[in-house]
Amino acid sequence: MINIYHNPRCKKSREGLSILEDSGQDFKIIKYLDDIPSQKDLKSIVKKLGIKPIDLIRKQEKIWKENFKTKDLSDSEIINALHDFPKLIERPIVINGEKAIIGRPPEDIKGIL
Known part of the structure; x- marks a missing residue:
């Protein structure tokens, strides 16, 4: 089963969702701001x-800049920040079995379908 971690308010995420819809494959939408991934899921x-966990961070988000940017965080602390502030998670993320990709640009999603 293909999963997309999706934020409906994000243009890139909507474009990624459109690519999945056009593919004709079955997939599950996970609205990660409502259904927050556990630390285990994030790992x-x-x-x-x-x-690395730091590469999953949206570094231009205000939350990151104000609370974390100047700190030297461990991978575990970054995972906790992603869980506590899911808005920091890059999007969209598409997972197909053991393969995953951040859909930036959204066309990259086609590579794991």
């Missing part, structure tokens, strides 16, 4: 993406 997402 799994990071592992599937093949990135």
